Amino acid sequence: MVDTRTPAQRRHIMQSVGQKDTGPELAVRRALHRLGYRFRLHAKKLPGRPDIVFPSRHKVVFIHGCFWHGHNCSKGKLPKSRNEYWIPKIEANKARDERTINALREAGWESLVVWQCQVADLDSAVASIRHFLGPPGTAPEAAEKFAE
Numbered sequence: 001m002v003d004t005r006t007p008a009q010r011r012h013i014m015q016s017v018g019q020k021d022t023g024p025e026l027a028v029r030r031a032l033h034r035l036g037y038r039f040r041l042h043a044k045k046l047p048g049r050p051d052i053v054f055p056s057r058h059k060v061v062f063i064h065g066c067f068w069h070g071h072n073c074s075k076g077k078l079p080k081s082r083n084e085y086w087i088p089k090i091e092a093n094k095a096r097d098e099r100t101i102n103a104l105r106e107a108g109w110e111s112l113v114v115w116q117c118q119v120a121d122l123d124s125a126v127a128s129i130r131h132f133l134g135p136p137g138t139a140p141e142a143a144e145k146f147a148e
Contacts, residue, residue: 004081024119025051025063031126036136046109048100059110059133062097066116070094073117 029052032039040053043060050060066075070090078086101111112132118125130136 022063022065024065024114024116027119027122028052028061028063028114028125028129031122032129032136035126035130037133047103047107048097050104050111054133057133058108059112060104061129061132062111062113063119064097064113064115068093069097069115071115071117073115075117 029039029041032052037054040055042049042051043053043055046053046060048062051063052061054060064071066073067077068090070076070093078090097113101113104111110132112129114125114129118128
């Protein structure tokens with residue numbers, strides 16, 4: 001199927017897609033901050049520049065867009081036009097994501113991926129992040145030392 005947009009229109013659409021501070025990412029960050037979690041953003045020194053970084057816990061959270069990272073949901077469907085471009089593009093993104101998570105694991109970091117479609121139910125998404133992180137306020141090592 002032929003692209004329904006002109007090259008100029010397509011270029012404008014693609015340039016307007018953000019990589020940082022997306023709607024789902026901001027919603028998750030606000031919710032975590034309200035709960036008392038403190039974090040860093042887009043750590044340049046870590047593989048893949050994770051969206052949310054908890055340095056004292058050695059944990060990171062990625063907020064992935066379903067389309068761009070090839071999630072198997074309604075938002076992750078490929079366009080009907082230009083499959084020769086989109087299929088390799090999304091597969092390359094998925095391979096890069098896997099390499100990034102492996103590199104983080106090898107460096108001693110735990111990763112959690114939260115999908116755009118999961119953020120639609122923000123309470124559930126935040127509950128899974130809380131389970132991944134543990135209680136807010138102190139790093140797990142500090143909480144164990146405090147309990148002794």
